[in-house]
Amino acid sequence: MxxxxxxxxxxxxxxxxxxxxxxxxxxxxxxxxxxxxxxxxxxxxxxxxxxxxxxxxxxxxxxxxxxxxxxxxxxxxxxxxxxxxxxxxxxxxxxxxxxxxxxxxxxxxxxxxxxxxxxxxxxxxxxxxxxxxxxxxxxxxxxxxxxxxxxxxxxxxxxxxxxxxxxxxRIYTCVIPRDLHYIRERARRRGDKSVSALVAFLGRALNITPVIFGQGAEGQPVAKTRSFEVAVEKVINYAIGRVEAGLLTPYVSLSCGLSWPEIEELPGINRLRDACERQGVELLLSQMGITSSIYLGPGSVCLALGAERHHFNDFQ
Structure with missing residues (x-):
């Protein structure tokens, strides 16, 4: 068959x-x-x-x-x-x-x-x-x-x-949007009210980069950082901690709306690779496609893994 x-x-x-x-x-x-x-x-x-x-x-x-x-x-x-x-x-x-x-x-x-x-x-x-x-x-x-x-x-x-x-x-997803104003405008054109104008304003005015975490597409902000790099480090630390605690499937999926040289410069990316290798987990690292880049905005990052119920801050 x-x-x-x-x-x-x-x-x-x-x-x-x-x-x-x-x-x-x-x-x-x-x-x-x-x-x-x-x-x-x-x-x-x-x-x-x-x-x-x-x-x-x-x-x-x-x-x-x-x-x-x-x-x-x-x-x-x-x-x-x-x-x-x-x-x-x-x-x-x-x-x-x-x-x-x-x-x-x-x-x-x-x-x-x-x-x-x-x-x-x-x-x-x-x-x-x-x-x-x-x-x-x-x-x-x-x-x-x-x-x-x-x-x-x-x-x-x-x-x-x-x-x-x-x-x-049982899939948990972390999203780091690079530009909240872009996200809000895209959502507005779709009629999607999941990103508030207030959050978009704060992100633009105060240079806040959030980490959005949850099961599937339904996520909530779990961290607000002053730089993209700090947000990435938080997500990488979470992924490494969760990998070491055990996953329900031996994969971590990470897609980035960046050029490949920029992806290789992400803070902690090699630490994540090493942690996955030690635990027999395959890191599915990819460049974000056209559709996902349009949706989230260029420069954004999306990570997913399968695990038992937990919270993002359990692994910080």
Whole structure:
């Protein structure tokens, strides 16, 4: 039985990891200064965007989910004849229409897939499941890595779905937004009131860099620092402490809206690498994709790991 894992381009993972495991990336449309781009999380295109400055503030940038019809066509062309079972994990439905549109596409695919498989000479039935990851960016990446490890165990389809959906509630995410004003403006245009004007004002006027922590996409400020570097150190210290205390899956996912030289200069990054290596944990370090950079703003950082219930300050 051939099982395929689909993620969308809001999912941040290292390119080599995605290539090694043959992950299919569902694209997202990005519109920057009235120019439309298709974000497939291609590393070359992403690097071009960073170098061009199109992801910097001052440019009008928006993202839009593919329609149900576009996703249907992709699934029919690229998925139904290649796999017998497909799992599609999307960015949290509270932040995007991708889950809704992918679910609608799945329903039409399941009604029409037989003709495509017959034409390709592929025997047997096809099944598909769309799962709301309840995560953003690095959190999506962590869930995808954990799902791949579950696939290696040969679980039944129902058991696999149960394990994946249960694990989504055990992922903890840290976000360091570089520019709260950028975040507030993006949220305002989306109609998202989760970032208050007051917090954005304080961040801009007093140069406060917060650490936002929580399960999945629902986080709260747990630290307010006077510099990005101090915020990064707090998150790295948290991650090292949690790694040493034990994780529920042997991965830490870290995505950064920075150039690679800037990523390598992050305070504590080598200490985190060393801690992961000592504990047999793989650090999934990636450059934040176009979609996640537009959402959080360039220069932002997102870290995710899976663990038992705890608090951020337990590891400071």
């Amino acid at each position: 051939r099982v395929g894992l689909i993620v969308d381009s809001a999912c941040d993972l290292p390119y080599e990891f995605r290539r090694k495991h043959d992950l299919f990336v569902l694209p997202i449309t990005a519109t920057i200064d009235h120019q439309t781009y298709i974000d497939e999380h291609d590393p070359v295109r992403t690097q071009e965007f960073y170098q061009s400055g199109l992801l910097q503030k001052g440019h009008h940038a928006e993202t839009q989910a593919f329609t149900a019809e576009q996703i249907h066509d992709l699934f029919m062309e690229r998925i139904v004849s290649q796999f017998d079972v497909a799992i599609c994990e999307t960015v949290t439905r509270s932040r995007s229409l991708i889950y809704q549109n992918a679910s609608a596409a799945m329903n039409t695919v399941m009604a029409q897939y037989r003709e495509v498989r017959d034409a390709a000479g592929v025997e047997g039935s096809f099944s598909m499941r769309v799962i709301d990851s309840k995560q953003i960016f690095a959190g999506q990446g962590l869930l995808a890595a954990h799902t791949l490890s579950l696939l290696d165990k040969g679980l039944s389809k129902n058991a696999l779905r149960h394990e994946v959906e249960s694990f989504t509630d």
